[in-house]
Amino acid sequence: MTTKRISIIQQAVDVLDCFTGEDSNLSLADLNTMLEFPKSTIHRIVISLLDAGVLYYDQKTQQYSLGTKVLRWGGSLLNRLKIQDIVRSYLESFRNQTGETATLTVLVGLKRMYLAQVESNSEIRMSVELGKLLPLHAGANGKVILAFAEQRLFDQVISEQSLPSLTDTTITDKNQFREELQRIREDGFAVSLGERVYDSVSVAAPLFSISGELVGSIGLSGPVHRFTAEKAREWGPLISKTAKEISRTMVWIPGEHLHSS
Template sequence: MADNTTTSTTVRSVERALDILLCFAKSPRELSLSEIAREVGLHKSTAHRLLLSLQAKGFVRKQAGSDKYILGWSILELLGNVYLSDELTTLALPEMTKLRDITGETVSLYIRSGIERIRIQAVESNEPIRNVAAIGQTYPLYIGASGKVLLAFADEAVVDEVFLRECLPQDFSRTELLQQLDKIRSDGYAMSIQERDLGASAIAAPVFGRNHECIASLSISGPVSRFTVDKMNQCVDVLCTSAAWLTKMLSH
């Protein structure tokens, strides 16, 4: 038999967490802990505890170099395949289309949500055999070019959380992954062959925001029969150029 007191406390916590999220519906800007606590009528300690839970799930995030909170990318997961028209996806779409036309392969844009990545925009290849990209799909960070780019440029705490919370394969090597992340930071891009999907290969590069944090991963993917290592190497420069252009636009 359920404890009514425990149930009531849990429901109240859920209601308060939702009230915090609704604060951002009333304000187009970032909010401090004090502003949030005042808006929902909570003690700062209680609001902070709830914000930590929402942050762990990716529903809110702290602005880099600031004590202000903004909505997190997990909100996008709730939208499923609804067309996303925020600044990033709207700005990226023409460049992604151009990149698809140059390379002939599927181009995707991912963001990090907690210890997962979400595809928030995609332009599919026109080839009959291609990598089909569903917007709103989530994937792990520790596998695939796009995930590793987001992980490589994330805080060390995110890497630690991946090892703590993910159900990693028994033969997975932390040392090997850390070495790969070092190489990605050095090279400025990542490459993967049949890591996440059998028969698919991909390359990815980071997109940075105004505060120099990695806010997205831009990738090109295709079947290994066509998107070979040689072709991936040929596409690195154009991919990195597009990622740098998006970074420049988002930094203004």
């Protein structure tokens, strides 16, 4: 590999590194300020990364963020790291006690992503796609994350975006949704009755790092004929209690991995 190619690759890595800081949404002007190579080079690299799906461009804010390809890479890596050691035993316990699928979800920008699951042993069961970005307004995991998120994230999702209907039971009215999130905060967990996937029921509780940063959620999901809303609510307090227990021992490093303290 030539020195020139190595230099270009390193510059592309430097561009991507800019998105691993506290602010993961950056404009071209931000990148020009943060990086020391020519603006024309930065622009060329950004366009290439955008075309490859490594970066995403928001027309409304005119800012860039990491694209779904990077998130899928990260999801694949995270799936093999210590997050499994921390959470898997809890997920297995939930699965064994309830007979339903237990999941770990993490917050990614204005979306969420399933990072791990322990599937039900039943022939008819819920199964999620790991690494896929999903909306925050539909489903127990998304709602509970949004309910306990910082005000800025809450405002971005609720005030600046629509709440598209995914099923007949998706909450699309913003006032009704705010009331739902308030109930979730009071209960400490969220329940969804087919809001994202038809004929499914889910329950989830928020997961924080040891420093209090919102990481995501843990939850249970199952087919409505077996895992009813009443059963989901019965498990809510235990899931909430367990999430707090996990949170007391977990350090969250955005973009890297979870590890025990």
